[in-house]
Amino acid sequence: MSKHAIRNGQLIAEDEALVPVTSREVQSAFYVYEALRVIARHVVHLPDHLRRLESSAAQIGLKLPEAANWQSWIDALVEADGLVDATMRICVYGGREPLAFITWQELLSYPDSYYSDGVAVTSYTGERFLPQCKTGNLLLSYLALEDAHRQGAFEALLVDRRGRITEGTRSNFYVIKDGRLYTAPDEDVLSGVTRISVLRAASQLGLEVVYEAPLLDDVRRCGGTMFLSSTSMGAMPVTRLDGQLVPCDTALTASICSLVRAWEAD
C-alpha cells in the first residue's frame, strides 16, 4: 500500500511531502508541529494539541493557514490509508504562504517491559530556546537524544545552568518523593498534553504537586520515583540515570499511566 499525506488540505502521496531547501522558512526550520496519537481511528486529545499548535505559532509569529480544517484533513488521511492506530504528525512551515503537512507512521508504542522494569535515561546540559514552543529549533534535543542512544539509554534529560532537570528531549519529567510530585514550572517546559493528565492523576492518587524542577544532584543523592510522560509514552518509569540504578515505585507509575490512558478514551 502506498502511503498518503495531507498538504494544505490536499491528499498527496507521502513521498511528495517535501519542502524546498531554497525557502528561508525551511532553512530556518521556522515551523511548529504536534505529534498525535490515533487510536481506533480517533485522534486522542485533538483540541488540546490544536490549542498548543496555535500557541506555539502565536509565540513565534507564525501564521497558520487560514482555511485549516484539521479535523476534516485528518479524517481524509485516516480514510485514505485505512488507519486504525497510528502516530500522526502535523507540521506547519511559516512564511507568506504557510505550508501545512499531516503525515503518519505506525503507532509509536513500547514493550511492556519498559513499563514494568523502567527505562534508562542520561543527563545533558542545555536549555531549550522558547521552551513553551514546539518548533523545529531542535538541535539541542537531537544532540541530547543521540548522546543518550550512544549510551544505550532511552531518553535524555535536559539540565539547566542551575543544575535543575527541566524536561526530556521529547517528554516531561517528574520525581515523586514523600507524597509529593515534583516537576518543572509550566513556563520552563513544553506544556505536554499528557502532562495535564499526569498532574490530574497524581492529584487523584493523593500526591501533592510541587512546581519545582528537581535538581540533578538531589535526585542522584536522594532518589525518588522518577518517570517521564509524553503522548507516545504515557507515563514511563525511570530506573537508571547516567548508568546508575535508581529505585522506582513502578506500581505507582503504572497507576498513573492507567489513569492517563483511560482518560484518552473520554
Place this chain on the structure above:
Amino acid sequence: MSKHAIRNGQLIAEDEALVPVTSREVQSAFYVYEALRVIARHVVHLPDHLRRLESSAAQIGLKLPEAANWQSWIDALVEADGLVDATMRICVYGGREPLAFITWQELLSYPDSYYSDGVAVTSYTGERFLPQCKTGNLLLSYLALEDAHRQGAFEALLVDRRGRITEGTRSNFYVIKDGRLYTAPDEDVLSGVTRISVLRAASQLGLEVVYEAPLLDDVRRCGGTMFLSSTSMGAMPVTRLDGQLVPCDTALTASICSLVRAWEAD
C-alpha cells in the same frame, strides 16, 4: 532559463532541491551550511568556507558525504547555469545518508548608500546555541531579524545575558574607539570568513584588536564606530542603533571594506 542545483554531486533542476518532512534530520534541521560569494565564476575563499563547513559538521557529529568533491560540484553548477557573479549556498543534512545541496541566487549586494550612509540595526536579547557552528538551528536568528525588519532596520544584534553584543544574525560585529577595534572572542561567535579579513585589515590600518564583546549600554552611552561584516556585506557601517543616530567614521569602515574586497581576488 530554468535554474539548476546540485544534489550529492548530481545536477538537478532547482525545483527538485527538496527534502522530505518525514525525515528526522529534516524535522530537526540537523544540517550545516555555508553561503558563498561567486565573483567572475570563482568562489571567494572556498577553502575557508569548506574548513568551516567541516568544523560545523564535526562539532555536531554530522557526517559529510564521503565522496564530496565541492570544487567540481560547484564548477558543474557554474557551467550549467552560466554563472558569473552569484551567491551560492551549500547545505548538508546529516543522517545515515547525508544529503548535500548546492543552490544559488542572484549575487546578494547592497546599494552604495548603505556603505556611505550606514545602516540601521536593532538589539535583540538571545544567545545562539553552539555559536561556532553554522547549522539549521536558526529560530533565534529568524525571529531577531524579523523584529529588525519590522522596525525598518537592516540587521539585529544579539545581546547575551550579560548585556554584551556578540554578533548579528548573519554578520559579525565590531566597535572602533580610541584606536582599538572591539569584537567578541572567537569562542562566542561564528568565525566569519570575512571576519578574518576584517581583523587583518584593522591591524594593517594600525588598530589594536581587542577580543571583548562590546556592552550594549557602553555603546549607547559612549558611541564609537560600529560596523558589521559578512560574506555578502563586506564591512558595513552602522549609523542607527534601536532608532537612535550614532556617529560613525564611514571613511574608516570604507578603508576596511576596500582591503577586505581586494583580498577576495587573491
